[in-house]
Amino acid sequence: MxxxxxxxxxxxxxxxxFAVMAASVKAVPHIxxxxxxxxxxxxxxxxxxxxxxxxxxxxxxxxxxxxALRCIFGILGVVGYFYSISKLSLSDAVLLNKMSPFFVILxxxxxxxxxxxxxxxxxxxxxILGAGFIIKPQFNYSMIxxxxxxxxxVFAAAAYTVIRQLRLYDSPELIVFYFCLFSCIAMLPFIxxxxxxxxxxxDLIILLLIGLSATSAQILMTTGYRFAPASxxxxxxxxxxxxxxxxxxxxWSEFPDLLSITGGLLIILxxxxxxxxxxxxxxxxxxxxx
Numbered sequence: 088m089x090x091x092x093x094x095x096x097x098x099x100x101x102x103x104x105f106a107v108m109a110a111s112v113k114a115v116p117h118i119x120x121x122x123x124x125x126x127x128x129x130x131x132x133x134x135x136x137x138x139x140x141x142x143x144x145x146x147x148x149x150x151x152x153x154x155a156l157r158c159i160f161g162i163l164g165v166v167g168y169f170y171s172i173s174k175l176s177l178s179d180a181v182l183l184n185k186m187s188p189f190f191v192i193l194x195x196x197x198x199x200x201x202x203x204x205x206x207x208x209x210x211x212x213x214x215i216l217g218a219g220f221i222i223k224p225q226f227n228y229s230m231i232x233x234x235x236x237x238x239x240x241v242f243a244a245a246a247y248t249v250i251r252q253l254r255l256y257d258s259p260e261l262i263v264f265y266f267c268l269f270s271c272i273a274m275l276p277f278i279x280x281x282x283x284x285x286x287x288x289x290d291l292i293i294l295l296l297i298g299l300s301a302t303s304a305q306i307l308m309t310t311g312y313r314f315a316p317a318s319x320x321x322x323x324x325x326x327x328x329x330x331x332x333x334x335x336x337x338x339w340s341e342f343p344d345l346l347s348i349t350g351g352l353l354i355i356l357x358x359x360x361x362x363x364x365x366x367x368x369x370x371x372x373x374x375x376x377x
Contacts, residue, residue, distance in 0.1 A: 090314045097311030098323040104304035106330030109181055110338060111297045112172045115290055120169055121277035122284065123297060124270060127165070130298035131267035131305070138260050148265065149256035153249055157262060158269035160246035165270065167239025174232035177335035178343050179221050181328055182351050183236035188321060189214045189357060190244030198248060206364035210357040217353025220346045259309045318365035325358050 112123055139146060148154045164187075171180040189211045195201040222233040253262060286294055311320055328351060335341035343351065 091319060094311045094314035094320050095323050097307050097314065098320045099326050101304045101307035101311060102324055102327040103330050104300045104307065105327045106181070106334055107300040108297055108304060109172055109177055109331055110334040111293050111300060112169050113177055114338070115293050116173055118284055118286065118290060118294065119277070119282040120166065120173070121274040121282040122286075123169055123294065124162075124165055125274040125278060126294040127169075127297045127301050128267035128270040130295070131263060131302045132271060134302050134306075135260050135264035135267060139258075139264060142260075144258065144261070146261070146264075148261060150253060153253040154257065154262065154265055157246050157249045157253055158266050160242050160249060161266050162270050162273055164239050164242035164246055167235045167242060171232050171236030171239060175236060176341040176343065176347070177339070178328065178332040178341065178351065179233070179347055180236050181331040182221055182347070182354055183218060183233065184240050184243065185325060185328060185354055185358070186214060186218055186237060186240035187243040187247065188361065190241050191247050192361070194244055194248040195251070199251070204364045206360055210360040210364065212357075213360065214354045214357030217350040217357065220350030220353065223346055263305055263309075318362075321365075322358055322362040325355055328355065 108127070112127075115123065168180065168184050171183060174180075175183075192203060192207050192211060196203045218237055222230060222237065224230060250262060284290075308324075332343065
């Protein structure tokens with residue numbers, strides 16, 4: 088089996104587990120947000136910590152400032168994403184969260200001074216138009232969950248942008264470990280102040296599934312990127328949308344309306360154009376010489 092094919096399979100499996108995580112979050116609407124986020128990261132602390140200890144690596148970061156930024160942006164992104172999942176249809180929440188790659192392009196241009204190709208600019212405009220169809224602007228309180236979902240993608244993009252620099256200093260295991268640890272600690276004040284419900288046995292299984300699926304998805308994604316460059320594999324992460332839509336239809340009879348379908352197709356189209364831009368040297372040469 089070719090290395091790229093292995094990478095694609097790992098990314099597809101990662102997308103499936105991310106969809107399982109989102110569906111699990113939605114399956115326990117009565118559980119406070121802080122509690123779900125706590126369980127989402129608790130398992131990651133032990134698994135990633137165990138990997139670091141097994142590989143006899145240091146827990147010391149080589150760039151604590153960047154690591155702190157990654158943790159702060161990351162937790163804000165997760166809070167916004169989990170909130171949008173609880174208020175929107177599963178497919179809409181996932182679609183808005185998939186805007187993060189386009190915000191990465193913009194943030195990389197602003198903060199990392201990376202060049203933006205013309206096709207990438209077109210991809211961003213198409214994806215933003217798609218987000219507009221999903222948000223369905225009505226200029227009242229009904230927009231708030233969708234806007235929070237969109238801002239969760241902005242914060243996720245900020246976290247990814249920081250990771251692009253942080254990976255030069257720290258290992259992926261260390262970055263994930265400290266993000267999970269920071270997220271758990273950040274949720275403790277809310278849990279202690281009353282944002283906690285003693286879970287039933289069914290709730291506990293679902294909460295553990297949130298953590299297990301999230302950690303599995305991160306490990307599978309990290310493994311996938313070892314077989315092929317991110318530019319060649321990122322497009323397959325959009326399979327998360329398909330898996331989440333299927334879960335939404337089966338579990339909650341959430342059939343996307345025409346506007347959401349149109350918006351989703353535009354975001355996927357934007358992702359495909361961005362994929363072409365990253366992998367086609369002809370377009371890179373054309374845009375850089377114009």
